[in-house]
Amino acid sequence: MTISVQQDDFDLGFEVTTLTKNNIDIGAVVTFVGLVRDKTGGTLISMELEHYPGMTEQALAEIEQAATKRWSLNASRVIHRYGNLKTGEQIMMVATASPHRKDAFEAAEYLMDYLKTDAPFWKKEHFKDGADWVDSKAIDDAAKDRWTS
Amino acid sequence: MTISVQQDDFDLGFEVTTLTKNNIDIGAVVTFVGLVRDKTGGTLISMELEHYPGMTEQALAEIEQAATKRWSLNASRVIHRYGNLKTGEQIMMVATASPHRKDAFEAAEYLMDYLKTDAPFWKKEHFKDGADWVDSKAIDDAAKDRWTS
Amino acid sequence: MQLDVLYFAWVRERIGVAKEQVSTTAVSVADLVKELSAREERYAVAFQDMSVVRVAVDQILVPLDAPIGGAKEVAFFPPMTGG
Amino acid sequence: MQLDVLYFAWVRERIGVAKEQVSTTAVSVADLVKELSAREERYAVAFQDMSVVRVAVDQILVPLDAPIGGAKEVAFFPPMTGG
Numbered sequence: 482m483t484i485s486v487q488q489d490d491f492d493l494g495f496e497v498t499t500l501t502k503n504n505i506d507i508g509a510v511v512t513f514v515g516l517v518r519d520k521t522g523g524t525l526i527s528m529e530l531e532h533y534p535g536m537t538e539q540a541l542a543e544i545e546q547a548a549t550k551r552w553s554l555n556a557s558r559v560i561h562r563y564g565n566l567k568t569g570e571q572i573m574m575v576a577t578a579s580p581h582r583k584d585a586f587e588a589a590e591y592l593m594d595y596l597k598t599d600a601p602f603w604k605k606e607h608f609k610d611g612a613d614w615v616d617s618k619a620i621d622d623a624a625k626d627r628w629t630s
Numbered sequence: 631m632t633i634s635v636q637q638d639d640f641d642l643g644f645e646v647t648t649l650t651k652n653n654i655d656i657g658a659v660v661t662f663v664g665l666v667r668d669k670t671g672g673t674l675i676s677m678e679l680e681h682y683p684g685m686t687e688q689a690l691a692e693i694e695q696a697a698t699k700r701w702s703l704n705a706s707r708v709i710h711r712y713g714n715l716k717t718g719e720q721i722m723m724v725a726t727a728s729p730h731r732k733d734a735f736e737a738a739e740y741l742m743d744y745l746k747t748d749a750p751f752w753k754k755e756h757f758k759d760g761a762d763w764v765d766s767k768a769i770d771d772a773a774k775d776r777w778t779s
Numbered sequence: 780m781q782l783d784v785l786y787f788a789w790v791r792e793r794i795g796v797a798k799e800q801v802s803t804t805a806v807s808v809a810d811l812v813k814e815l816s817a818r819e820e821r822y823a824v825a826f827q828d829m830s831v832v833r834v835a836v837d838q839i840l841v842p843l844d845a846p847i848g849g850a851k852e853v854a855f856f857p858p859m860t861g862g
Numbered sequence: 863m864q865l866d867v868l869y870f871a872w873v874r875e876r877i878g879v880a881k882e883q884v885s886t887t888a889v890s891v892a893d894l895v896k897e898l899s900a901r902e903e904r905y906a907v908a909f910q911d912m913s914v915v916r917v918a919v920d921q922i923l924v925p926l927d928a929p930i931g932g933a934k935e936v937a938f939f940p941p942m943t944g945g
Contacts, residue, residue: 505674514658601870603871
């Protein structure tokens with residue numbers, strides 16, 4: 482269980498290799514990578530990611546601990562970037578390793594759902610003709626709520 | 631949508647990079663990697679993977695087409711190995727790229743569930759003291775059935 | 780009718796070959812299973828519990844009672860365990 | 863009582879600073895919001911609709927009516943949009 486909040490990009494292949502190394506009990510690894518998407522089809526210049534240093538690491542650690550309690554996980558990894566990212570760049574990743582695929586999938590979805598609503602990150606999109614803070618989505622709250630119903 | 635059935639190992643990072651290259655509409659990539667797991671804690675020597683050439687490619691293509699119809703996917707990738715694999719080696723991967731994380735997750739799970747029950751692969755575990763064909767699991771049929779209920 | 784019949788995994792191991800040409804008048808897969816099982820013990824052993832045998836006709840999964848029709852290839856194997 | 867008050871994203875932009883020291887006698891977060899909003903227009907603008915403002919006391923998410931107690935740090939920000 483390792484968390485990084487960083488400006489630098491990351492290498493998914495390296496992260497998964499590191500996660501699974503020397504553990505013969507891992508049968509399944511699920512990863513999620515979030516990318517800067519240009520919803521406007523060409524006017525996005527960059528995405529600015531702001532976070533709350535200190536609280537971010539603490540919130541992510543709590544989310545990961547909750548996932549580790551709930552599912553059979555050998556290991557997990559969360560990386561979230563901040564700063565200015567260009568269209569197509571990697572924003573963040575989660576990876577979960579488990580003996581079983583169901584656990585790996587569910588834990589990865591859980592990490593993503595809670596990260597979306599509980600980790601203090603904010604996105605601002607810079608377009609050719611202006612800038613806007615990305616609105617939070619009701620669908621994200623609904624996604625999180627499924628784990629408690 | 632690309633499918634490979636091969637003896638060689640694969641590089642997850644390279645596959646994801648290739649999948650997402652030059653597509654600014656991708657917001658989410660989910661991957662699953664299956665690894666040779668030693669359930670006995672140390673007596674597994676290797677896992678032998680047999681398949682039905684021709685039918686394998688056809689079955690995987692159908693599963694991928696069904697996923698592409700059902701979810702909003704920019705791209706997907708399936709690689710499955712055959713031959714003799716050692717403990718810890720990568721057996722197979724799927725990757726799904728979508729504008730939205732829900733589609734990427736669900737499509738990856740769907741691909742895995744159908745691949746498990748409909749793609750003609752069989753695993754034989756070679757132990758220090760013998761060998762056994764891996765039994766199919768009722769849980770895998772149940773996992774597939776959730777997509778039609 | 781001449782058919783290529785393929786066997787995989789433990790079905791292959793029990794029958795002892797991966798592929799063979801079979802001359803048959805079987806109309807359905809079930810007929811073919813009966814015919815082969817009557818020929819030799821090794822087939823009867825492989826096909827003793829058809830609930831754990833899957834069938835493909837021309838590389839498409841089909842139920843046991845499916846017709847063979849003008850198929851070129853019939854395959855028998857255990858439930859799949861890929862992934 | 864001396865408090866570090868932090869603002870993020872558009873809350874920060876509206877108030878015009880990322881962090882400030884505030885002297886207050888507020889018992890709850892809601893009291894603090896009222897107090898700041900009465901001080902200057904920019905706070906009143908940032909806090910006009912508290913349904914879209916989240917609060918953390920000492921880096922833990924809390925409801926608007928949470929007590930401040932002996933906290934060192936209170937933060938205001940919009941709903942999160944990471945991931």
